[in-house]
Amino acid sequence: xxxxxxxxxxxxxxxxxxxxxxxxxxxxxxxxxxxxxxxxxxxxxxxxxxxxxxxxxxxxxxxxxxxxxxxxxxxxxxxxxxxxxxxxxxxxxxxxxxxxxxxxxxxxxxxxxxxxxxxxxxxxxxxxxxxxxxxxxxxxxxxxxxxxxxxxxxxxx
Amino acid sequence: xxxxxxxxxxxxxxxxxxxxxxxxxxxxxxxxxxxxxxxxxxxxxxxxxxxxxxxxxxxxxxxxxxxxxxxxxxxxxxxxxxxxxxxxxxxxxxxxxxxxxxxxxxxxxxxxxxxxxxxxxxxxxxxxxxxxxxxxxxxxxxxxxxxxxxxxxxxxxxxxxxxxxxxxxxxxxxxxxxxxxxxxxxxxxxxxxxxxxxxxxxxxxxxxxxxxxxxxxxxxxxxxxxxxxxxxxxxxxxxxxxxxxxxxxxxxxxxxxxxxxxxxxxxxxxxxxxxxxxxxxxxxxxxxxxxxxxxxxxxxxxxxxxxxxxxxxxxxxxxxxxxxxxxxxxxxxxxxxxxxxxxxxxxxxxxxxxxxxxxxxxxxxxxxxxxxxxxxxxxxxxxxxxxxxxxxxxxxxxxxxxxxxxxxxxxxxxx
Ligand SMILES: Cc1cc2nc3c(=O)[nH]c(=O)nc-3n(C[C@H](O)[C@H](O)[C@H](O)COP(=O)(O)O)c2cc1C
Ligand code: FES
Numbered sequence: 001x002x003x004x005x006x007x008x009x010x011x012x013x014x015x016x017x018x019x020x021x022x023x024x025x026x027x028x029x030x031x032x033x034x035x036x037x038x039x040x041x042x043x044x045x046x047x048x049x050x051x052x053x054x055x056x057x058x059x060x061x062x063x064x065x066x067x068x069x070x071x072x073x074x075x076x077x078x079x080x081x082x083x084x085x086x087x088x089x090x091x092x093x094x095x096x097x098x099x100x101x102x103x104x105x106x107x108x109x110x111x112x113x114x115x116x117x118x119x120x121x122x123x124x125x126x127x128x129x130x131x132x133x134x135x136x137x138x139x140x141x142x143x144x145x146x147x148x149x150x151x152x153x154x155x156x157x
Numbered sequence: 158x159x160x161x162x163x164x165x166x167x168x169x170x171x172x173x174x175x176x177x178x179x180x181x182x183x184x185x186x187x188x189x190x191x192x193x194x195x196x197x198x199x200x201x202x203x204x205x206x207x208x209x210x211x212x213x214x215x216x217x218x219x220x221x222x223x224x225x226x227x228x229x230x231x232x233x234x235x236x237x238x239x240x241x242x243x244x245x246x247x248x249x250x251x252x253x254x255x256x257x258x259x260x261x262x263x264x265x266x267x268x269x270x271x272x273x274x275x276x277x278x279x280x281x282x283x284x285x286x287x288x289x290x291x292x293x294x295x296x297x298x299x300x301x302x303x304x305x306x307x308x309x310x311x312x313x314x315x316x317x318x319x320x321x322x323x324x325x326x327x328x329x330x331x332x333x334x335x336x337x338x339x340x341x342x343x344x345x346x347x348x349x350x351x352x353x354x355x356x357x358x359x360x361x362x363x364x365x366x367x368x369x370x371x372x373x374x375x376x377x378x379x380x381x382x383x384x385x386x387x388x389x390x391x392x393x394x395x396x397x398x399x400x401x402x403x404x405x406x407x408x409x410x411x412x413x414x415x416x417x418x419x420x421x422x423x424x425x426x427x428x429x430x431x432x433x434x435x436x437x438x439x440x441x442x443x444x445x446x447x448x449x450x451x452x453x454x455x456x457x458x459x460x461x462x463x464x465x466x467x468x469x470x471x472x473x474x475x476x477x478x479x480x481x482x483x484x485x486x487x488x489x490x491x492x493x494x495x496x497x498x499x500x501x502x503x504x505x506x507x508x509x510x511x512x513x514x515x516x517x518x519x520x521x522x523x524x525x526x527x528x529x530x531x532x533x534x535x536x537x538x539x540x541x542x543x544x545x546x547x548x549x550x551x552x553x554x555x556x557x558x559x560x561x562x563x564x565x566x567x568x569x570x571x572x
Pocket of ligand 1: 209210211212213214215216218238239240241242243326327328329330331332364365366367369370545546547
């Protein structure tokens with residue numbers, strides 16, 4: 001087992017594996033769980049997962065590098081993902097991304113020094129009717145303006 | 158007023174709770190299908206309904222189910238496509254959030270008809286809250302005996318598993334979706350074989366979109382004929398249009414299949430914001446080739462849109478006004494495709510990233526004379542040369558912009 005994984009998570013892993021007709025199908029859900037627990041997936045976690053599923057570590061590596069939500073380094077406490085796809089851009093996403101960039105002092109892809117915020121631009125979040133929009137961790141925020149962004153960030157601890 | 162069958166009760170408070178759903182005759186169709194109908198009968202009804210897939214390709218649902226071999230010993234699977242990654246599309250989120258039991262009913266009907274005992278709902282990773290809502294609804298359905306060992310007290314058993322994606326557009330493509338559930342990177346498979354014969358875990362598999370399945374309760378309750386009469390003869394029922402961009406009232410609109418694009422934009426979504434002029438419309442998600450402002454008197458019919466060299470796709474309508482530069486549209490589309498190409502086929506992997514680099518250079522004011530020719534050549538070389546339709550879609554979307562807005566792009570290069 002990888003250090004740092006809670007008892008609860010270990011039990012959850014067993015539960016997930018039991019749910020599937022074929023064990024390998026549980027790899028992605030398990031990796032998602034590990035990511036949620038540890039914040040990111042490092043080589044240790046990859047090796048652990050490979051052993052758990054009895055596959056070569058490179059197979060797990062392939063998966064981790066394929067899916068964008070399986071980040072390989074620590075993100076900020078709040079991961080701000082601003083949609084930069086078409087409907088959001090038509091509604092002014094670019095200026096908001098620049099605004100956030102300035103406000104936080106980081107470029108998209110960066111994390112603030114205090115590790116509080118990571119800023120990313122992402123493809124369509126499936127909430128285009130509320131364009132421009134963003135997601136902070138798993139919370140959606142739409143119809144954004146500068147004032148609204150100030151307000152949202154002010155309320156984050 | 159047009160009849161609504163998917164969004165009808167969206168205004169009802171707590172519709173997502175099973176007790177509320179049951180009060181609205183919920184689960185009556187699934188009960189009827191499982192207890193009173195033969196699988197063959199259900200199949201005939203769904204075939205006669207001419208329900209075409211709502212995920213993008215528009216394949217008739219009944220025909221797809223009929224492809225599943227009957228006399229195999231292997232288990233069969235249903236994979237519900239809730240990946241909703243096509244930019245501009247958000248209708249499935251509404252269905253799952255507001256009316257998850259409608260989808261579950263559709264899943265029971267489809268599974269019973271085809272002889273499936275395990276269904277997966279593959280939901281995009283970002284829809285964490287929606288996935289939780291689905292899980293809650295599934296737990297309620299189990300507790301009521303509508304899922305699990307004895308569905309409605311019959312001998313039929315059905316397990317439903319919510320499987321979350323992890324951020325990859327390509328996993329919406331049906332074979333990539335299967336790879337992803339199998340615990341692999343989402344690389345599309347070569348077809349044939351089609352999922353109906355060799356699908357998930359090499360077993361016969363039905364892949365259907367959320368909206369497609371959510372139509373089943375209505376078809377079982379009211380019959381194929383009534384369903385057909387709601388829309389087009391060869392594409393029955395209604396469609397949920399996701400409308401976004403520069404319209405006054407963006408949102409979902411459930412309307413008869415075949416309604417005109419102009420009517421959707423101007424009568425339903427309120428027209429263009431701030432009295433601006435319409436410049437262009439993307440009628441079926443970002444993969445659908447663009448239409449110019451004077452091309453919107455078209456009926457939203459799979460076949461007519463193909464004739465117009467575009468695509469109905471996921472029925473996601475993106476409205477572009479005169480203030481939006483077409484070079485920005487091209488930049489966003491090429492950024493998207495170069496990012497989301499899975500990398501398996503060279504024309505798509507290399508073509509998209511080169512086109513993207515050229516477009517970015519033009520955007521920086523460093524356009525060169527032969528850029529247009531190069532973009533067209535690279536895009537043409539993707540079409541028809543890739544395993545899955547992503548390469549075709551990217552190529553066609555880019556070529557159409559180049560063709561219809563050549564002058565504007567040229568002026569961006571010259572200045
Ligand atoms: C690149 C690509 C992405 C796709 N994304 C989705 C998607 O997000 N949701 C969906 O339902 N279908 C998507 N499809 C279509 C599926 O491959 C498949 O046709 C559909 O799920 C079948 O269901 P239906 O017949 O009920 O429409 C996509 C196809 C391609 C080529
Ligand atoms: S384009 Fe931003 S959410 Fe769809």
